[in-house]
Amino acid sequence: MADKQRLDRQSMCDRLAMEFQDGWIVNLGVGMPTLCSNYVDPDKFIITHSENGVIGYGPIATEGNEDRHLVNAGGQFVTPGPLMSIVHHADSFGIIRGGMVDVTVMGAYEVSENGDFANWRIPTRKGGGIGGAMDLAACAKRVFIAMEHTQRDGSPRVLNRCKLPITAPGVVKMLVTDLGLFEITPDGFVLREHAPGWNPEEIQELTEAKLIIPDDLREFRFRDQG
Amino acid sequence: MPMTSKVFETFDAAVAGVPDGVTIMVPGFGGVGLPRNLLAALHRQGAKGMTGISNNAGGMGDQVDVGILVEAGRMKKMICAFTAATHPSRPTPFVTMYNNDEVDAELVPQGTLAERIRAAAFGIGAFYTPTSVGTELAEGKEHREMNGRTYVLEYPLHADYALIRAWRADTFGNLQFRLTQRNFNPIMAMAAKTTIVEVEDAIVPVGELDADKIHVPGIYVNRLVKIPPDGIWE
Numbered sequence: 001m002a003d004k005q006r007l008d009r010q011s012m013c014d015r016l017a018m019e020f021q022d023g024w025i026v027n028l029g030v031g032m033p034t035l036c037s038n039y040v041d042p043d044k045f046i047i048t049h050s051e052n053g054v055i056g057y058g059p060i061a062t063e064g065n066e067d068r069h070l071v072n073a074g075g076q077f078v079t080p081g082p083l084m085s086i087v088h089h090a091d092s093f094g095i096i097r098g099g100m101v102d103v104t105v106m107g108a109y110e111v112s113e114n115g116d117f118a119n120w121r122i123p124t125r126k127g128g129g130i131g132g133a134m135d136l137a138a139c140a141k142r143v144f145i146a147m148e149h150t151q152r153d154g155s156p157r158v159l160n161r162c163k164l165p166i167t168a169p170g171v172v173k174m175l176v177t178d179l180g181l182f183e184i185t186p187d188g189f190v191l192r193e194h195a196p197g198w199n200p201e202e203i204q205e206l207t208e209a210k211l212i213i214p215d216d217l218r219e220f221r222f223r224d225q226g
Numbered sequence: 227m228p229m230t231s232k233v234f235e236t237f238d239a240a241v242a243g244v245p246d247g248v249t250i251m252v253p254g255f256g257g258v259g260l261p262r263n264l265l266a267a268l269h270r271q272g273a274k275g276m277t278g279i280s281n282n283a284g285g286m287g288d289q290v291d292v293g294i295l296v297e298a299g300r301m302k303k304m305i306c307a308f309t310a311a312t313h314p315s316r317p318t319p320f321v322t323m324y325n326n327d328e329v330d331a332e333l334v335p336q337g338t339l340a341e342r343i344r345a346a347a348f349g350i351g352a353f354y355t356p357t358s359v360g361t362e363l364a365e366g367k368e369h370r371e372m373n374g375r376t377y378v379l380e381y382p383l384h385a386d387y388a389l390i391r392a393w394r395a396d397t398f399g400n401l402q403f404r405l406t407q408r409n410f411n412p413i414m415a416m417a418a419k420t421t422i423v424e425v426e427d428a429i430v431p432v433g434e435l436d437a438d439k440i441h442v443p444g445i446y447v448n449r450l451v452k453i454p455p456d457g458i459w460e
Contacts (some may be wrong), residue, residue: 052255053408053409068460069258069259071257080405088411090344090413109417122310128333129312169359217405221282
Protein backbone atom coordinates (compact mmCIF):
# COMPACT_ATOMS: atom_id res chain seq x y z
CA MET A 1 0.00 0.00 0.00
CA ALA A 2 1.23 3.46 -0.90
CA ASP A 3 2.32 5.91 1.76
CA LYS A 4 -0.47 8.02 3.16
CA GLN A 5 -0.12 11.56 1.90
CA ARG A 6 -1.94 14.69 2.97
CA LEU A 7 -2.38 17.45 0.44
CA ASP A 8 -0.53 20.67 1.08
CA ARG A 9 -2.46 23.92 1.05
CA GLN A 10 -1.46 24.89 -2.47
CA SER A 11 -2.62 21.53 -3.86
CA MET A 12 -5.92 21.83 -2.00
CA CYS A 13 -6.53 25.25 -3.53
CA ASP A 14 -5.37 24.12 -6.98
CA ARG A 15 -7.96 21.36 -6.85
CA LEU A 16 -10.76 23.74 -5.87
CA ALA A 17 -9.70 26.23 -8.53
CA MET A 18 -10.07 23.46 -11.15
CA GLU A 19 -13.80 23.61 -10.41
CA PHE A 20 -14.07 27.27 -11.44
CA GLN A 21 -16.00 27.40 -14.70
CA ASP A 22 -15.41 29.55 -17.74
CA GLY A 23 -16.79 33.06 -17.20
CA TRP A 24 -17.23 32.80 -13.44
CA ILE A 25 -16.82 35.79 -11.13
CA VAL A 26 -14.66 34.46 -8.30
CA ASN A 27 -14.15 35.95 -4.83
CA LEU A 28 -11.26 34.55 -2.80
CA GLY A 29 -11.27 35.00 0.96
CA VAL A 30 -8.32 35.99 3.12
CA GLY A 31 -5.66 33.39 3.92
CA MET A 32 -5.50 29.97 2.30
CA PRO A 33 -8.11 30.72 -0.42
CA THR A 34 -5.86 33.35 -2.00
CA LEU A 35 -3.70 30.40 -3.09
CA CYS A 36 -6.47 29.57 -5.58
CA SER A 37 -5.26 32.56 -7.59
CA ASN A 38 -1.96 30.78 -8.27
CA TYR A 39 -3.79 28.18 -10.35
CA VAL A 40 -4.26 29.42 -13.88
CA ASP A 41 -6.19 27.46 -16.47
CA PRO A 42 -5.50 29.10 -19.84
CA ASP A 43 -8.67 27.56 -21.27
CA LYS A 44 -10.90 29.39 -18.81
CA PHE A 45 -11.80 33.06 -18.52
CA ILE A 46 -12.10 33.86 -14.81
CA ILE A 47 -13.04 37.27 -13.40
CA THR A 48 -11.72 38.09 -9.93
CA HIS A 49 -13.65 40.18 -7.43
CA SER A 50 -12.35 41.45 -4.12
CA GLU A 51 -14.59 42.94 -1.43
CA ASN A 52 -12.69 46.23 -1.34
CA GLY A 53 -14.16 47.08 -4.72
CA VAL A 54 -11.84 45.73 -7.39
CA ILE A 55 -13.10 43.60 -10.25
CA GLY A 56 -10.67 41.92 -12.63
CA TYR A 57 -7.39 42.29 -10.75
CA GLY A 58 -4.38 40.23 -11.76
CA PRO A 59 -1.83 38.08 -9.89
CA ILE A 60 -0.04 39.12 -6.69
CA ALA A 61 2.51 41.86 -7.48
CA THR A 62 6.15 40.85 -7.44
CA GLU A 63 8.51 42.79 -5.20
CA GLY A 64 9.27 46.19 -6.68
CA ASN A 65 6.17 46.13 -8.89
CA GLU A 66 3.62 47.04 -6.24
CA ASP A 67 1.15 49.85 -6.79
CA ARG A 68 0.49 51.19 -3.31
CA HIS A 69 -3.16 51.87 -4.16
CA LEU A 70 -4.04 48.38 -5.39
CA VAL A 71 -4.63 45.60 -2.84
CA ASN A 72 -6.83 42.50 -2.59
CA ALA A 73 -9.08 41.41 0.29
CA GLY A 74 -6.05 40.32 2.31
CA GLY A 75 -4.25 43.64 1.83
CA GLN A 76 -1.73 42.03 -0.55
CA PHE A 77 -0.55 44.15 -3.45
CA VAL A 78 -1.95 42.81 -6.71
CA THR A 79 -1.40 43.74 -10.33
CA PRO A 80 -3.99 45.41 -12.55
CA GLY A 81 -5.84 43.17 -14.97
CA PRO A 82 -6.81 44.24 -18.49
CA LEU A 83 -10.56 44.41 -17.74
CA MET A 84 -10.17 45.90 -14.27
CA SER A 85 -12.73 48.27 -12.78
CA ILE A 86 -13.03 49.90 -9.36
CA VAL A 87 -16.13 50.61 -7.28
CA HIS A 88 -16.64 51.83 -3.73
CA HIS A 89 -17.40 49.53 -0.82
CA ALA A 90 -21.20 49.76 -0.92
CA ASP A 91 -21.19 49.00 -4.65
CA SER A 92 -18.76 46.13 -4.09
CA PHE A 93 -21.16 44.53 -1.63
CA GLY A 94 -23.99 45.35 -4.03
CA ILE A 95 -22.16 43.05 -6.45
CA ILE A 96 -22.04 40.39 -3.73
CA ARG A 97 -25.56 40.84 -2.35
CA GLY A 98 -26.97 41.15 -5.84
CA GLY A 99 -25.87 37.61 -6.61
CA MET A 100 -23.17 38.41 -9.17
CA VAL A 101 -20.45 36.32 -7.50
CA ASP A 102 -20.43 32.78 -8.90
CA VAL A 103 -18.22 31.32 -6.20
CA THR A 104 -16.58 32.44 -3.00
CA VAL A 105 -13.77 30.40 -1.48
CA MET A 106 -13.21 30.66 2.26
CA GLY A 107 -11.40 28.98 5.07
CA ALA A 108 -13.40 27.54 7.98
CA TYR A 109 -13.14 26.02 11.46
CA GLU A 110 -16.00 23.57 10.84
CA VAL A 111 -18.31 22.38 8.07
CA SER A 112 -21.43 20.28 8.67
CA GLU A 113 -23.23 17.79 6.48
CA ASN A 114 -26.19 20.16 5.95
CA GLY A 115 -23.90 22.77 4.38
CA ASP A 116 -23.52 25.03 7.41
CA PHE A 117 -20.05 26.33 8.15
CA ALA A 118 -18.36 28.31 10.91
CA ASN A 119 -15.45 30.69 10.46
CA TRP A 120 -16.01 33.90 12.42
CA ARG A 121 -16.19 33.32 16.15
CA ILE A 122 -14.86 31.11 18.95
CA PRO A 123 -17.39 31.40 21.80
CA THR A 124 -14.73 31.20 24.51
CA ARG A 125 -13.25 34.41 23.12
CA LYS A 126 -14.98 37.77 23.10
CA GLY A 127 -16.05 39.23 19.76
CA GLY A 128 -15.50 37.86 16.31
CA GLY A 129 -14.00 38.53 12.92
CA ILE A 130 -16.57 38.62 10.17
CA GLY A 131 -15.23 40.92 7.51
CA GLY A 132 -17.21 40.21 4.36
CA ALA A 133 -17.67 36.49 5.07
CA MET A 134 -21.34 36.62 6.09
CA ASP A 135 -22.34 38.72 3.07
CA LEU A 136 -20.43 36.42 0.72
CA ALA A 137 -21.72 33.26 2.37
CA ALA A 138 -25.35 34.40 2.24
CA CYS A 139 -25.29 35.84 -1.26
CA ALA A 140 -22.69 34.19 -3.51
CA LYS A 141 -24.10 31.53 -5.84
CA ARG A 142 -21.73 28.92 -4.40
CA VAL A 143 -19.56 28.61 -1.31
CA PHE A 144 -16.42 26.47 -1.51
CA ILE A 145 -14.43 25.79 1.64
CA ALA A 146 -10.75 24.88 2.01
CA MET A 147 -9.66 23.67 5.47
CA GLU A 148 -7.60 21.06 7.29
CA HIS A 149 -9.61 17.86 7.74
CA THR A 150 -9.07 17.59 11.50
CA GLN A 151 -8.19 19.77 14.48
CA ARG A 152 -4.64 19.68 15.81
CA ASP A 153 -5.71 17.04 18.36
CA GLY A 154 -7.15 14.90 15.55
CA SER A 155 -10.82 15.58 16.32
CA PRO A 156 -13.05 16.12 13.31
CA ARG A 157 -13.95 19.44 11.71
CA VAL A 158 -16.43 17.84 9.30
CA LEU A 159 -19.44 17.40 11.57
CA ASN A 160 -23.10 16.42 11.69
CA ARG A 161 -23.84 19.91 13.01
CA CYS A 162 -21.43 22.78 13.61
CA LYS A 163 -20.56 23.31 17.28
CA LEU A 164 -19.33 26.87 16.70
CA PRO A 165 -21.60 29.79 15.73
CA ILE A 166 -22.26 29.48 12.02
CA THR A 167 -21.48 32.03 9.30
CA ALA A 168 -24.43 31.01 7.12
CA PRO A 169 -26.80 28.04 7.04
CA GLY A 170 -26.83 25.43 4.27
CA VAL A 171 -24.62 27.17 1.74
CA VAL A 172 -21.48 25.04 1.30
CA LYS A 173 -21.41 23.25 -2.04
CA MET A 174 -17.85 21.90 -2.07
CA LEU A 175 -15.14 21.26 0.49
CA VAL A 176 -11.50 20.41 -0.01
CA THR A 177 -9.38 19.17 2.86
CA ASP A 178 -5.94 17.64 3.02
CA LEU A 179 -7.67 14.23 2.83
CA GLY A 180 -10.43 14.64 0.27
CA LEU A 181 -12.66 16.55 -2.07
CA PHE A 182 -16.28 16.55 -0.89
CA GLU A 183 -19.50 17.65 -2.50
CA ILE A 184 -22.55 18.53 -0.41
CA THR A 185 -25.61 17.30 -2.25
CA PRO A 186 -29.31 17.01 -1.34
CA ASP A 187 -28.55 13.34 -0.57
CA GLY A 188 -25.66 14.11 1.76
CA PHE A 189 -21.93 14.51 2.02
CA VAL A 190 -20.23 12.81 -0.94
CA LEU A 191 -16.52 11.92 -0.96
CA ARG A 192 -15.49 12.54 -4.59
CA GLU A 193 -11.72 12.23 -4.39
CA HIS A 194 -9.25 11.06 -1.76
CA ALA A 195 -5.64 11.86 -0.93
CA PRO A 196 -3.04 9.32 -2.14
CA GLY A 197 -2.83 6.23 0.08
CA TRP A 198 -6.10 6.82 1.94
CA ASN A 199 -9.15 4.60 1.65
CA PRO A 200 -12.70 5.84 2.33
CA GLU A 201 -13.00 3.96 5.64
CA GLU A 202 -9.91 5.75 6.98
CA ILE A 203 -11.29 9.13 5.95
CA GLN A 204 -14.68 8.29 7.48
CA GLU A 205 -12.95 7.53 10.80
CA LEU A 206 -11.69 11.13 10.92
CA THR A 207 -15.08 12.54 9.89
CA GLU A 208 -18.15 12.86 12.09
CA ALA A 209 -20.57 13.40 9.20
CA LYS A 210 -21.64 10.22 7.42
CA LEU A 211 -19.91 10.06 4.05
CA ILE A 212 -21.50 8.80 0.87
CA ILE A 213 -18.93 6.79 -1.08
CA PRO A 214 -19.78 6.81 -4.79
CA ASP A 215 -18.73 4.08 -7.21
CA ASP A 216 -16.61 6.56 -9.16
CA LEU A 217 -14.54 7.63 -6.12
CA ARG A 218 -11.00 8.33 -7.30
CA GLU A 219 -7.69 9.64 -6.11
CA PHE A 220 -7.17 13.41 -6.21
CA ARG A 221 -7.12 14.48 -9.81
CA PHE A 222 -4.97 17.37 -10.97
CA ARG A 223 -4.94 18.91 -14.38
CA ASP A 224 -1.59 17.52 -15.47
CA GLN A 225 -2.88 14.03 -14.71
CA GLY A 226 -5.73 14.47 -17.21
CA MET B 227 -19.90 86.22 -3.90
CA PRO B 228 -16.77 84.10 -3.62
CA MET B 229 -17.12 80.80 -1.81
CA THR B 230 -15.48 80.40 1.56
CA SER B 231 -12.23 78.53 1.11
CA LYS B 232 -12.30 74.91 2.18
CA VAL B 233 -8.54 74.59 1.99
CA PHE B 234 -6.75 74.44 5.34
CA GLU B 235 -3.00 74.79 5.74
CA THR B 236 -2.56 72.16 8.43
CA PHE B 237 -4.25 68.99 9.66
CA ASP B 238 -4.35 70.45 13.16
CA ALA B 239 -6.34 73.46 11.94
CA ALA B 240 -8.73 71.16 10.04
CA VAL B 241 -9.63 69.12 13.14
CA ALA B 242 -9.40 71.97 15.69
CA GLY B 243 -13.12 72.18 16.41
CA VAL B 244 -13.97 68.50 16.79
CA PRO B 245 -15.75 68.24 20.17
CA ASP B 246 -15.83 65.34 22.64
CA GLY B 247 -18.47 62.66 22.20
CA VAL B 248 -18.85 62.82 18.43
CA THR B 249 -19.27 59.91 16.04
CA ILE B 250 -16.51 59.70 13.41
CA MET B 251 -16.22 57.61 10.25
CA VAL B 252 -12.77 56.36 9.28
CA PRO B 253 -12.31 54.65 5.90
CA GLY B 254 -9.45 52.42 4.74
CA PHE B 255 -8.99 48.80 3.72
CA GLY B 256 -5.81 46.76 3.64
CA GLY B 257 -3.79 49.82 4.62
CA VAL B 258 -5.00 51.81 1.60
CA GLY B 259 -7.17 54.94 1.69
CA LEU B 260 -6.69 55.63 5.40
CA PRO B 261 -6.71 59.27 6.57
CA ARG B 262 -3.53 58.78 8.59
CA ASN B 263 -2.60 62.46 8.87
CA LEU B 264 -6.04 63.52 10.08
CA LEU B 265 -6.06 60.67 12.62
CA ALA B 266 -2.67 61.79 13.93
CA ALA B 267 -4.00 65.37 14.16
CA LEU B 268 -7.17 64.28 15.98
CA HIS B 269 -4.96 62.31 18.36
CA ARG B 270 -2.96 65.48 19.09
CA GLN B 271 -6.17 67.52 19.38
CA GLY B 272 -7.46 65.33 22.21
CA ALA B 273 -11.19 64.86 21.54
CA LYS B 274 -12.48 61.97 23.65
CA GLY B 275 -15.59 59.88 24.33
CA MET B 276 -15.98 59.31 20.59
CA THR B 277 -17.70 56.52 18.66
CA GLY B 278 -15.83 55.21 15.62
CA ILE B 279 -17.24 53.60 12.48
CA SER B 280 -14.56 51.76 10.55
CA ASN B 281 -13.97 48.41 8.82
CA ASN B 282 -11.53 47.44 11.55
CA ALA B 283 -10.48 49.10 14.77
CA GLY B 284 -6.80 49.40 13.98
CA GLY B 285 -3.78 47.21 13.36
CA MET B 286 -0.88 46.20 15.55
CA GLY B 287 0.04 49.76 16.45
CA ASP B 288 3.05 50.00 14.13
CA GLN B 289 1.27 52.46 11.80
CA VAL B 290 -1.02 55.43 12.32
CA ASP B 291 -4.62 54.26 12.01
CA VAL B 292 -7.85 54.52 14.05
CA GLY B 293 -6.15 52.30 16.65
CA ILE B 294 -4.12 55.24 17.95
CA LEU B 295 -7.36 56.88 19.11
CA VAL B 296 -8.55 53.61 20.64
CA GLU B 297 -5.25 52.99 22.41
CA ALA B 298 -5.23 56.54 23.80
CA GLY B 299 -8.67 55.92 25.35
CA ARG B 300 -10.40 58.47 23.13
CA MET B 301 -12.97 56.04 21.72
CA LYS B 302 -15.82 54.79 23.88
CA LYS B 303 -17.12 52.49 21.13
CA MET B 304 -16.11 51.05 17.76
CA ILE B 305 -18.60 49.86 15.14
CA CYS B 306 -16.65 47.54 12.85
CA ALA B 307 -16.42 44.16 11.07
CA PHE B 308 -13.63 42.71 13.26
CA THR B 309 -13.67 42.62 17.06
CA ALA B 310 -11.44 39.57 17.62
CA ALA B 311 -7.84 38.97 16.66
CA THR B 312 -7.25 37.18 13.36
CA HIS B 313 -4.90 34.98 15.35
CA PRO B 314 -5.31 34.82 19.16
CA SER B 315 -1.57 35.16 19.69
CA ARG B 316 -1.59 38.52 17.91
CA PRO B 317 -4.27 40.73 19.50
CA THR B 318 -4.35 44.34 18.36
CA PRO B 319 -4.36 47.08 21.00
CA PHE B 320 -8.11 47.44 20.34
CA VAL B 321 -8.79 43.71 20.84
CA THR B 322 -6.86 43.71 24.12
CA MET B 323 -8.83 46.72 25.37
CA TYR B 324 -12.12 45.24 24.18
CA ASN B 325 -11.37 41.98 25.97
CA ASN B 326 -10.68 44.02 29.14
CA ASP B 327 -13.97 45.96 28.72
CA GLU B 328 -12.04 49.21 28.24
CA VAL B 329 -13.85 49.97 24.97
CA ASP B 330 -17.27 48.96 23.70
CA ALA B 331 -17.88 47.51 20.23
CA GLU B 332 -20.60 46.54 17.80
CA LEU B 333 -19.73 43.81 15.31
CA VAL B 334 -21.28 44.31 11.86
CA PRO B 335 -20.80 42.24 8.69
CA GLN B 336 -18.76 44.32 6.26
CA GLY B 337 -21.41 44.60 3.55
CA THR B 338 -24.05 45.53 6.10
CA LEU B 339 -21.65 48.11 7.51
CA ALA B 340 -21.14 49.63 4.06
CA GLU B 341 -24.86 49.61 3.29
CA ARG B 342 -25.77 51.15 6.66
CA ILE B 343 -23.34 53.99 5.88
CA ARG B 344 -24.74 54.33 2.36
CA ALA B 345 -28.30 54.35 3.74
CA ALA B 346 -27.41 57.26 6.02
CA ALA B 347 -25.94 59.16 3.09
CA PHE B 348 -28.92 58.43 0.85
CA GLY B 349 -31.73 59.22 3.30
CA ILE B 350 -32.93 55.64 3.64
CA GLY B 351 -34.76 54.89 6.91
CA ALA B 352 -33.81 51.21 7.10
CA PHE B 353 -33.29 48.27 4.76
CA TYR B 354 -33.62 44.50 4.67
CA THR B 355 -30.60 42.33 3.90
CA PRO B 356 -30.19 38.54 3.67
CA THR B 357 -26.75 38.78 5.31
CA SER B 358 -26.52 37.19 8.79
CA VAL B 359 -29.90 35.39 8.56
CA GLY B 360 -29.63 32.15 10.54
CA THR B 361 -26.66 33.33 12.59
CA GLU B 362 -26.14 34.74 16.09
CA LEU B 363 -25.87 38.24 14.64
CA ALA B 364 -29.48 38.17 13.44
CA GLU B 365 -30.86 37.39 16.89
CA GLY B 366 -33.27 40.04 18.12
CA LYS B 367 -33.52 41.71 14.73
CA GLU B 368 -36.75 42.06 12.79
CA HIS B 369 -37.02 39.31 10.15
CA ARG B 370 -39.17 39.44 7.06
CA GLU B 371 -39.75 36.98 4.27
CA MET B 372 -40.11 38.39 0.77
CA ASN B 373 -40.35 36.31 -2.39
CA GLY B 374 -39.31 33.21 -0.49
CA ARG B 375 -36.17 34.67 1.01
CA THR B 376 -35.63 35.78 4.60
CA TYR B 377 -34.10 39.16 5.40
CA VAL B 378 -33.18 41.10 8.55
CA LEU B 379 -33.84 44.77 9.12
CA GLU B 380 -30.81 47.05 9.47
CA TYR B 381 -30.65 50.75 10.26
CA PRO B 382 -28.45 53.54 8.89
CA LEU B 383 -25.21 54.66 10.54
CA HIS B 384 -24.91 58.42 10.75
CA ALA B 385 -21.83 60.36 11.77
CA ASP B 386 -20.81 63.83 12.81
CA TYR B 387 -17.45 63.69 11.04
CA ALA B 388 -15.78 61.69 8.29
CA LEU B 389 -12.01 61.75 7.91
CA ILE B 390 -11.24 61.03 4.26
CA ARG B 391 -8.14 60.24 2.19
CA ALA B 392 -8.40 61.23 -1.48
CA TRP B 393 -6.04 61.16 -4.42
CA ARG B 394 -6.91 64.55 -5.90
CA ALA B 395 -9.35 67.37 -5.17
CA ASP B 396 -10.26 70.80 -6.46
CA THR B 397 -10.68 73.76 -4.14
CA PHE B 398 -14.47 73.21 -4.02
CA GLY B 399 -13.88 69.71 -2.65
CA ASN B 400 -14.71 67.62 -5.69
CA LEU B 401 -12.80 64.39 -5.00
CA GLN B 402 -11.07 61.70 -7.01
CA PHE B 403 -9.70 58.43 -5.61
CA ARG B 404 -7.12 56.09 -7.10
CA LEU B 405 -7.76 52.32 -7.42
CA THR B 406 -8.65 50.53 -4.16
CA GLN B 407 -7.98 53.70 -2.20
CA ARG B 408 -11.66 54.41 -2.89
CA ASN B 409 -13.13 51.68 -0.59
CA PHE B 410 -15.28 53.29 2.14
CA ASN B 411 -14.21 56.86 1.33
CA PRO B 412 -17.08 58.01 -0.95
CA ILE B 413 -19.94 56.66 1.18
CA MET B 414 -18.41 57.98 4.41
CA ALA B 415 -17.75 61.39 2.85
CA MET B 416 -21.42 61.50 1.84
CA ALA B 417 -22.84 60.18 5.14
CA ALA B 418 -21.17 62.48 7.67
CA LYS B 419 -22.33 65.97 8.61
CA THR B 420 -18.78 67.35 8.35
CA THR B 421 -16.27 65.83 5.94
CA ILE B 422 -12.56 66.56 6.28
CA VAL B 423 -10.22 65.36 3.53
CA GLU B 424 -6.49 64.80 3.27
CA VAL B 425 -5.30 64.88 -0.35
CA GLU B 426 -2.33 62.98 -1.72
CA ASP B 427 -1.55 64.38 -5.15
CA ALA B 428 -2.88 67.92 -5.50
CA ILE B 429 -5.65 70.38 -4.66
CA VAL B 430 -6.24 72.05 -8.02
CA PRO B 431 -8.31 75.15 -8.92
CA VAL B 432 -11.98 74.57 -9.72
CA GLY B 433 -12.56 73.69 -13.35
CA GLU B 434 -9.42 71.59 -13.72
CA LEU B 435 -11.00 68.22 -12.86
CA ASP B 436 -13.08 66.47 -15.49
CA ALA B 437 -16.69 66.66 -14.21
CA ASP B 438 -17.29 63.13 -15.54
CA LYS B 439 -14.48 61.74 -13.40
CA ILE B 440 -15.46 62.99 -9.94
CA HIS B 441 -16.20 60.30 -7.34
CA VAL B 442 -17.57 62.60 -4.62
CA PRO B 443 -19.08 66.00 -5.45
CA GLY B 444 -17.68 68.89 -3.44
CA ILE B 445 -21.07 69.66 -1.90
CA TYR B 446 -20.29 66.89 0.60
CA VAL B 447 -16.83 68.20 1.49
CA ASN B 448 -16.12 70.82 4.13
CA ARG B 449 -12.37 70.93 4.67
CA LEU B 450 -9.33 69.98 2.59
CA VAL B 451 -5.65 69.64 3.46
CA LYS B 452 -2.86 68.73 1.03
CA ILE B 453 -0.50 66.13 2.51
CA PRO B 454 2.95 67.78 2.67
CA PRO B 455 6.09 65.87 1.62
CA ASP B 456 6.89 65.15 5.28
CA GLY B 457 3.30 63.97 6.01
CA ILE B 458 2.28 60.38 6.69
CA TRP B 459 2.08 58.65 3.31
CA GLU B 460 1.94 54.95 4.20
